[in-house]
Every structure is written in structure tokens, then in C-alpha cells.
Amino acid sequence: MTLAVPADVISRLKAVLGEGGWSQDPDRLAPKLVEWRDRWSGTTPLLVLPRTTEEVAAVVALCAESATAITPQGGNTGLVGGQIPDGEILLSLERMRRVREVSVEDDVLVAEAGVTLAEAHEAAAAVGRRFPLSLASEGSATIGGLVSTNAGGVAVLRYGTMRQLVLGLEAVLPNGEIWNGLKHLRKDNTGYDLKQLLIGGEGTLGVVTAAALKLFPMLAGRAVAFAGLAGPADAVTLLARAKEATGGSVESFELIGRLGVELALRHIPGSREPLESRPPWYVLIEVASGEPGAAEAGLERLLEAGFEAGLVLDAAVAQTEAQAKAFWALRENQSAAQKSEGAAWKHDIAVPVSRIPQFLETAGAALTARWPGVRIDAFGHVGDGNIHYDILSPPGGDPAVHNGLRDQAAHVVHDIVASLGGSISAEHGLGTMKTAEAAAYKSPVELAALRAIRSALDPQRIMNPRVLF
Amino acid sequence: MTLAVPADVISRLKAVLGEGGWSQDPDRLAPKLVEWRDRWSGTTPLLVLPRTTEEVAAVVALCAESATAITPQGGNTGLVGGQIPDGEILLSLERMRRVREVSVEDDVLVAEAGVTLAEAHEAAAAVGRRFPLSLASEGSATIGGLVSTNAGGVAVLRYGTMRQLVLGLEAVLPNGEIWNGLKHLRKDNTGYDLKQLLIGGEGTLGVVTAAALKLFPMLAGRAVAFAGLAGPADAVTLLARAKEATGGSVESFELIGRLGVELALRHIPGSREPLESRPPWYVLIEVASGEPGAAEAGLERLLEAGFEAGLVLDAAVAQTEAQAKAFWALRENQSAAQKSEGAAWKHDIAVPVSRIPQFLETAGAALTARWPGVRIDAFGHVGDGNIHYDILSPPGGDPAVHNGLRDQAAHVVHDIVASLGGSISAEHGLGTMKTAEAAAYKSPVELAALRAIRSALDPQRIMNPRVLF
Numbered sequence: 001m002t003l004a005v006p007a008d009v010i011s012r013l014k015a016v017l018g019e020g021g022w023s024q025d026p027d028r029l030a031p032k033l034v035e036w037r038d039r040w041s042g043t044t045p046l047l048v049l050p051r052t053t054e055e056v057a058a059v060v061a062l063c064a065e066s067a068t069a070i071t072p073q074g075g076n077t078g079l080v081g082g083q084i085p086d087g088e089i090l091l092s093l094e095r096m097r098r099v100r101e102v103s104v105e106d107d108v109l110v111a112e113a114g115v116t117l118a119e120a121h122e123a124a125a126a127v128g129r130r131f132p133l134s135l136a137s138e139g140s141a142t143i144g145g146l147v148s149t150n151a152g153g154v155a156v157l158r159y160g161t162m163r164q165l166v167l168g169l170e171a172v173l174p175n176g177e178i179w180n181g182l183k184h185l186r187k188d189n190t191g192y193d194l195k196q197l198l199i200g201g202e203g204t205l206g207v208v209t210a211a212a213l214k215l216f217p218m219l220a221g222r223a224v225a226f227a228g229l230a231g232p233a234d235a236v237t238l239l240a241r242a243k244e245a246t247g248g249s250v251e252s253f254e255l256i257g258r259l260g261v262e263l264a265l266r267h268i269p270g271s272r273e274p275l276e277s278r279p280p281w282y283v284l285i286e287v288a289s290g291e292p293g294a295a296e297a298g299l300e301r302l303l304e305a306g307f308e309a310g311l312v313l314d315a316a317v318a319q320t321e322a323q324a325k326a327f328w329a330l331r332e333n334q335s336a337a338q339k340s341e342g343a344a345w346k347h348d349i350a351v352p353v354s355r356i357p358q359f360l361e362t363a364g365a366a367l368t369a370r371w372p373g374v375r376i377d378a379f380g381h382v383g384d385g386n387i388h389y390d391i392l393s394p395p396g397g398d399p400a401v402h403n404g405l406r407d408q409a410a411h412v413v414h415d416i417v418a419s420l421g422g423s424i425s426a427e428h429g430l431g432t433m434k435t436a437e438a439a440a441y442k443s444p445v446e447l448a449a450l451r452a453i454r455s456a457l458d459p460q461r462i463m464n465p466r467v468l469f
Numbered sequence: 470m471t472l473a474v475p476a477d478v479i480s481r482l483k484a485v486l487g488e489g490g491w492s493q494d495p496d497r498l499a500p501k502l503v504e505w506r507d508r509w510s511g512t513t514p515l516l517v518l519p520r521t522t523e524e525v526a527a528v529v530a531l532c533a534e535s536a537t538a539i540t541p542q543g544g545n546t547g548l549v550g551g552q553i554p555d556g557e558i559l560l561s562l563e564r565m566r567r568v569r570e571v572s573v574e575d576d577v578l579v580a581e582a583g584v585t586l587a588e589a590h591e592a593a594a595a596v597g598r599r600f601p602l603s604l605a606s607e608g609s610a611t612i613g614g615l616v617s618t619n620a621g622g623v624a625v626l627r628y629g630t631m632r633q634l635v636l637g638l639e640a641v642l643p644n645g646e647i648w649n650g651l652k653h654l655r656k657d658n659t660g661y662d663l664k665q666l667l668i669g670g671e672g673t674l675g676v677v678t679a680a681a682l683k684l685f686p687m688l689a690g691r692a693v694a695f696a697g698l699a700g701p702a703d704a705v706t707l708l709a710r711a712k713e714a715t716g717g718s719v720e721s722f723e724l725i726g727r728l729g730v731e732l733a734l735r736h737i738p739g740s741r742e743p744l745e746s747r748p749p750w751y752v753l754i755e756v757a758s759g760e761p762g763a764a765e766a767g768l769e770r771l772l773e774a775g776f777e778a779g780l781v782l783d784a785a786v787a788q789t790e791a792q793a794k795a796f797w798a799l800r801e802n803q804s805a806a807q808k809s810e811g812a813a814w815k816h817d818i819a820v821p822v823s824r825i826p827q828f829l830e831t832a833g834a835a836l837t838a839r840w841p842g843v844r845i846d847a848f849g850h851v852g853d854g855n856i857h858y859d860i861l862s863p864p865g866g867d868p869a870v871h872n873g874l875r876d877q878a879a880h881v882v883h884d885i886v887a888s889l890g891g892s893i894s895a896e897h898g899l900g901t902m903k904t905a906e907a908a909a910y911k912s913p914v915e916l917a918a919l920r921a922i923r924s925a926l927d928p929q930r931i932m933n934p935r936v937l938f
Contacts, residue, residue: 105823150658177914184821186853188892189619190907196665217713244686247759290716294760352653354574384655423657438659445646450661456925
């Protein structure tokens with residue numbers, strides 16, 4: 001579907017935004033029209049670059065008046081195509097990049113949509129606080145996009161996804177009106193929580209222009225270990241013990257298979273074997289505490305108990321910051337390491353934590369039976385039940401052939417996920433990639449409710465029309 | 470507004486539910502038609518008592534078909550009148566009281582709507598886990614009501630309100646269809662998060678029939694202290710230090726004024742002075758940790774630093790469980806202690822944490838200037854910015870006179886709250902009591918959006934029609 005935008009709408013949008021507020025320059029547009037892995041590319045008649053919330057409102061109001069569709073875009077780091085226009089007006093928030101406020105007493109940071117996650121981290125650190133959302137693309141991903149996609153990452157186990165980290169929002173609704181919900185409140189029971197619809201709404205219910213984010217104290221004590229395990233079931237058991245032993249101080253508990261470590265060793269310069277014993281599975285554990293020494297003590301106690309119980313085969317605790325970073329690099333570089341191996345079928349799934357072992361076993365058997373030789377790089381967040389389940393072609397396989405099977409493979413994997421009460425998109429959202437598939441797994445009752453809500457707020461369906469239901 | 474329900478609807482409802490599934494017996498109905506403090510009473514043509522989700526669905530479908538209004542009711546502990554019918558069908562969930570599932574590996578408990586909070590606590594404890602939501606009425610308050618009102622309580626600082634504690638919901642939507650959203654997932658980014666609308670929806674968007682709730686590890690170490698402070702500003706500063714010093718292990722941080730302690734001493738048998746020095750303000754601090762000794766050490770360190778900084782005037786750490794309970798009783802019995810003093814104007818407000826001192830000063834000055842001699846019992850959750858701001862009549866004042874001024878006083882208090890960016894209902898919800906007032910403080914943009922959502926899901930407005938916008 002490519003939409004024709006009337007010329008007078010284009011010229012009125014230009015007039016509203018003025019010089020520097022829009023572009024039709026192909027070079028300026030190019031990086032915003034291609035998804036970074038090159039899986040989706042698109043077109044737009046006009047890139048609009050509002051600098052203020054009022055300008056966003058003016059753009060949306062004009063589009064609402066003329067039933068013109070809009071695709072909002074943040075840092076263009078999305079993995080499901082939701083930010084790539086196909087003839088819609090492309091609304092970039094890149095010029096809205098002010099940190100409006102940081103308050104230590106309220107533990108809150110108010111950032112505009114175009115502020116990157118890394119910049120938000122810095123602004124919090126400057127006042128001795130921490131914004132805990134953390135993910136690989138944090139140098140480019142922006143607050144508006146992270147809110148709109150309910151981003152997750154590596155600290156969800158302790159701090160939750162974006163949904164738990166937003167205290168208030170400012171947004172332009174599909175009718176072009178500004179909703180100022182930028183409260184600093186920890187509690188507010190005065191009707192439906194409108195911000196919860198915009199969080200994870202993927203830009204279909206409005207444009208997030210600013211967010212009030214929860215800050216947390218810096219934690220003095222931090223300890224990181226790499227542990228070798230016989231299998232994922234032991235990871236699930238060890239995590240339950242870790243939560244008990246540390247009283248909720250586990251920040252991350254990341255699963256990596258032996259293949260994942262091998263890929264990093266092969267393709268990422270500077271990578272080293274984390275453990276001499278080369279076990280079939282690993283977990284990266286990070287514990288943090290405000291009590292001096294507690295993180296280290298808790299992690300030691302956990303690993304000892306794990307050895308005794310036969311859950312932990314081998315383990316190394318990082319002795320220096322550099323070693324901790326090296327451990328983390330093995331995990332963070334999984335996507336980068338895969339790139340050099342050719343094509344991959346990628347899945348971002350969640351199942352109940354207890355069902356991770358069953359998922360890995362069932363999906364692995366189904367895929368290797370149907371496509372012998374495929375290599376499974378499964379890694380992810382045990383505590384969230386969230387596995388990044390990536391399937392590489394057989395060694396030396398033809399990338400084009402592998403890519404051609406992607407949808408079939410996704411169907412196999414997602415059917416298994418659904419049978420285990422899981423989700424086919426744990427943290428990446430649906431975008432244009434998974435919308436149709438997700439609709440097939442949802443109940444008609446839920447779909448009807450979600451569609452009714454959307455129609456109520458955007459009766460003309462101008463906001464990101466190809467995304468969600 | 471009293472609604473006449475046609476006789477044939479009544480008889481069809483009776484037929485659907487069968488013997489024991491409904492009542493019109495005045496004695497059976499009486500306790501459900503009066504709010505426990507006697508502030509609201511109502512009427513109903515029929516009490517329906519479904520035992521299963523399917524029966525709830527049949528009731529709602531019949532009501533939808535005939536545009537018959539319904540008021541859902543949980544444990545009837547609400548403080549804003551939202552559970553009291555005024556001619557609507559009264560739908561009680563009291564027979565849906567099964568704990569359907571408890572899973573240690575998934576850290577989840579699935580409870581039906583009629584399960585009390587105390588029963589949920591017990592079911593979690595039976596498997597060595599904890600459900601942390603905690604409030605004074607937990608023996609009567611039920612999961613369905615707690616979800617529908619987004620309940621808070623004394624552990625929100627660390628664990629959040631109900632909104633953060635629900636993994637999934639099962640509900641009957643206003644069209645009578647069952648939505649099965651009882652997932653056990655920690656992450657699921659596949660469209661709008663429908664459960665977030667039902668949480669805090671006060672029964673206006675459907676009837677919650679069951680919830681999947683997050684469990685947490687039991688924490689071995691727990692330490693409780695009562696500290697004396699010069700004023701609320703010092704409480705705010707001390708809390709910020711407490712969060713840093715304990716790395717997020719503060720479970721509760723409750724403010725109480727001297728008047729509150731005096732009321733407890735006067736009216737609650739067994740109460741004792743917590744501190745000999747009788748300071749003007751107190752905080753009750755509870756710290757919990759999985760690391761043995763860490764809670765005690767963290768609390769000691771905090772109090773020492775607080776003394777040195779001049780923030781803490783005096784303090785006592787509970788040496789026994791009985792002493793900890795005695796400290797908590799002073800806080801938990803505030804409402805009970807007030808009862809013996811006659812009428813009270815009660816407010817459940819929230820402001821940004823940093824503005825608590827300003828709120829207390831401004832509101833106190835405004836009220837005592839206008840109504841000399843009124844006594845202010847302010848207590849609540851510092852970390853949530855949530856103050857229960859209760860105003861007693863002057864000593865010996867006429868309760869009827871004091872009650873007659875309630876709305877005027879609320880207006881004074883709530884205007885100040887609004888000017889500070891606060892909420893006129895932090896945790897109790899709006900019910901019939903505060904709906905009109907809240908509408909006056911909300912922006913037209915937000916009200917229009919909330920109303921559009923409600924109309925989309927309940928076009929006939931049959932669900933709790935007098936509550937919310």
C-alpha cells in the first residue's frame with residue numbers, strides 16, 4: 001500500500017515547520033528509509049522534523065484534517081520494520097533532544113523523545129542516579145521509540161521494561177491535540193492510565209514527545225560471573241536460587257549456548273574463552289547491591305551452593321572491571337558475531353520461565369528434523385523467559401536459500417511458543433513484520449477490543465497505519 | 470439515578486444462575502449495600518453470585534442484551550463508594566475463591582477474583598514465596614477489587630502498586646465475552662496491553678474474574694525502626710539516603726505526625742510511646758534483604774548517618790518481632806484511632822516526593838486559617854508521595870458540623886494538590902465520591918480520550934455507570 005499525499009498537504013506541512021523543519025533531500029532521507037540490517041526499505045513524500053511539541057501537534061493536526069498517514073520514527077533501531085514508512089509522512093523526533101529536567105529528590109528525569117538512551121544515562125549519572133534500562137543499541141535508540149515499543153533489555157529482571165519505568169508522558173494524540181501527562185507521581189488512581197496505551201503502542205495511538213522516567217540509586221557493589229551449566233533447566237533452577245540468595249539483587253541472568261560463545265570467539269576481536277572447561281551452556285550473572293560487599297558475597301554464596309547442588313559445572317567471577325566488560329561483550333556481541341556467519345532466522349520469543357527448557361528442546365528438535373544442519377544460537381534473559389532464538393544456516397549454506405525459509409521457520413517456532421502460553425514478540429514489538437502473524441495467535445475477543453480502542457482514538461487510522469491491528 | 474430493571478431480565482438472570490446463585494433476601498443483601506464506614510448505602514433489585522467465569526459471562530451478556538447496568542463488588546472495603554449499587558444489578562465475586570495455580574519456577578500465583586489478599590499471602594507462603602501487596606484491609610479485600618482499583622499499600626516503594634504486580638488477567642468484557650489474558654509472561658510486546666485498562670478501571674471496562682500475580686522470594690533479613698524527625702523535609706532527605714544506602718532494599722518508609730502517635734496511644738489498647746523524646750514527626754522504616762545481616766546493617770548505617778547529618782533526632786530499632794509489630798500497629802491503626810475522635814475529613818493525595826513538605830505546610834496553613842482548631846493527622850508513604858491527609862474537628866467539635874464542611878475542605882486541599890502537580894486520589898480510586906471532582910481537574914484532551922476508550926468497549930455504559938468519566 002503506497003499512499004498518495006496531496007500536494008497542498010505537503011506544502012502546508014512545509015509552511016508550518018519552516019526552513020530546516022522538513023526535508024525531501026534524498027541523501028538526508030536515505031538513512032531513515034532503510035532498516036539498519038537492510039531488511040526493510042521504504043519511501044516518503046516528506047520528512048518532517050519538528051523541534052517542539054507544538055510543532056508535532058501542528059503536523060498531526062494537519063494530517064488528521066486531511067486524513068494523511070504518518071509514520072513516527074525514533075533512532076531507527078527497531079527490528080520489526082515499524083519505523084519505516086511506505087508512502088506515509090515520516091515524522092522524525094531527532095530535533096527534540098532536550099533533557100528538560102532531572103530531579104534527585106523525585107528520582108525523575110524528563111527527556112524529550114529524541115534524546116538517546118545513552119544521553120539519558122549520562123544525564124542521570126551527572127546527578128548521581130541511574131536510569132537502568134540498558135540494551136545494545138543505546139547509543140542510537142531514543143526515548144520516544146523506547147517508550148513506544150516498551151523496550152526491554154538486560155536489566156528487566158530487576159527493574160522491568162519501559163512500561164514500569166515511565167512515570168508520565170507527553171504526547172500528541174491522533175487528533176493533533178497535546179496530552180500533557182508528564183506527572184512526577186508514583187501513584188495516581190484517577191481513571192484509566194492513558195500512558196499505558198501509548199507505551200508499546202508503536203506510534204499507533206499518538207506521538208510520544210517526552211517522558212518522565214524513574215531514576216534509581218547508583219549501587220556501589222557489583223559482581224559479575226560467567227558460569228558453566230549442563231543445560232537450560234539448571235539455569236532456571238539456579239535463577240530461582242539466585243533470587244532467594246540475593247533478595248532480589250540479581251540485575252541480569254543471561255543464558256548463552258556454547259555456539260554463541262564460539263561465534264563471539266571467531267568473529268569479535270579480543271574475545272577470550274570465559275571458562276577453560278567449555279561447557280554446553282553458560283549463564284552470565286550480575287548482582288548489584290548498595291550494601292558494600294553484599295553483591296560479591298551473594299554471588300560467591302550462590303555459586304558455591306550451585307556447585308554443591310551440581311547445578312554449576314564451572315564458574316569464573318570477574319576480578320576487574322575489564323574482565324566484567326569482557327564477559328558482557330560475549331553476550332552483547334551475539335548479533336554482531338552472527339552477521340559474519342551469513343543469514344539467520346531470528347526470533348524474539350517469551351515463554352513462562354519454567355518452560356524455557358521445554359521450548360528449547362521442542363523447537364530445536366523440530367527445526368533440526370526439518371532442516372538438518374541448521375545451527376541454533378539461543379541466548380537471552382532467563383528471568384524474563386525471553387529467548388533470542390536465532391537459527392544460522394548449516395555451515396557454508398547459501399544465505400539466499402536460508403533467508404527464503406525464514407517465514408516457514410518462524411511459523412514452526414511460533415506455533416511451539418503459542419502452545420507453551422508464550423509470546424511471539426517478547427521485546428521487539430510487532431511492527432510490519434509480525435502484525436499479521438500476531439493477529440492469528442490472538443483471540444477474536446482480544447483483537448476486537450484492541451481494534452475498538454484504536455478506532456476510538458484514531459478513527460481515520462492515520463497513525464502508523466500498517467502497524468498493529 | 471435509580472434504574473428500573475425489567476422483571477424479565479431479573480427472572481432470566483435467576484434462571485441462568487440457578488439456586489444459590491442469586492439473592493433478594495434483605496438480610497443477605499444488607500452488608501453489601503452499605504460501605505463499611507456508613508458513608509454510602511444503596512439498593513439493588515438483585516444480587517448475583519456467579520461461581521464461574523462462564524456464569525459471570527452469562528450474567529454480563531444478559532445485561533448487555535437488555536442494557537441493564539451492573540455494579541461489581543469485591544470485599545466491599547473500597548473507600549470511595551464505587552462498589553455500592555444504586556439500582557444496578559449487584560455482581561459479587563464472593564463465590565469465585567479458588568487459587569487456581571501457584572508456581573515457584575514462574576513465581577506466579579493465579580487467584581480468582583474472590584480470593585482475599587490474606588488468602589493469597591498464605592498460598593504464596595505455602596510454597597516459600599511472597600506476594601508483597603500489603604494493606605490494612607487484607608483480610609477482606611479481594612483480588613478482583615484490588616486489581617480493579619490498582620491497590621497500593623505499604624510496600625509500593627519497593628514493589629509497586631497492583632499495576633506492577635499483575636502478569637495476566639482473565640475478565641468478562643462489557644459485551645459478555647470472556648477475555649483470557651491469564652499469561653505467565655514477564656514480557657509480551659504484541660499490541661496494546663489490555664490488562665492495564667482493567668487494572669484501575671474500577672469495574673467500568675469489565676469484570677476481572679482472575680489474575681496471575683507476581684511472586685517474590687521471602688527475604689530472610691528484616692529490620693524495622695521508628696525514627697524521630699524535626700519535619701517532613703528531613704523525611705524526604707532521609708529517604709533519598711536510605712535508597713542509596715540500602716540499594717533499593719527499603720520496603721516501607723512511612724510518615725506519622727505526633728498527633729497520629731498520640732491518637733493511637735489514646736485509643737488503641739496496648740499502644741506505647743515509640744520514642745521517649747516525643748519528636749514532632751516520625752518515620753517508620755522497614756528494610757529487608759536476602760543477604761543475612763544486610764537489612765540490620767543497612768538500617769543501622771542509615772540511622773547513624775542520619776544522626777550525624779542532623780536528620781534523625783532519635784531512633785529505636787525493633788529488637789524483637791513483637792516490637793516491630795508494635796511499631797507497625799501505631800501506623801496501621803491510624804484510621805481506627807481517628808474513629809474515636811469523631812468526624813474526619815479524609816484525603817488520599819499524592820504529590821511529587823520533593824513537594825511533600827510544601828504540601829503539608831500550605832495545606833495546613835490554609836485549613837487552620839479557615840477553620841481554626843482543626844487537627845491534622847497526616848500520615849502515609851513518603852516514597853510514593855502519598856499522604857493520607859485526615860483532618861479532625863477541633864477537640865469537642867460537633868461531628869455533624871465537621872461533616873458538613875467536608876466538601877469545602879476537600880476543595881481547598883485538592884486545589885493545593887493540583888497546583889503542585891499532584892493527584893486527588895493516590896490509591897483509593899475515584900468511585901462515586903471523586904469522579905466529578907477529578908473530571909474538573911483533568912484536561913479536556915485527557916477526558917475525551919478516556920471517554921472514547923470507555924465508549925469503545927462499553928457503548929451502552931452498563932458497567933458501573935456512575936463511576937469514572
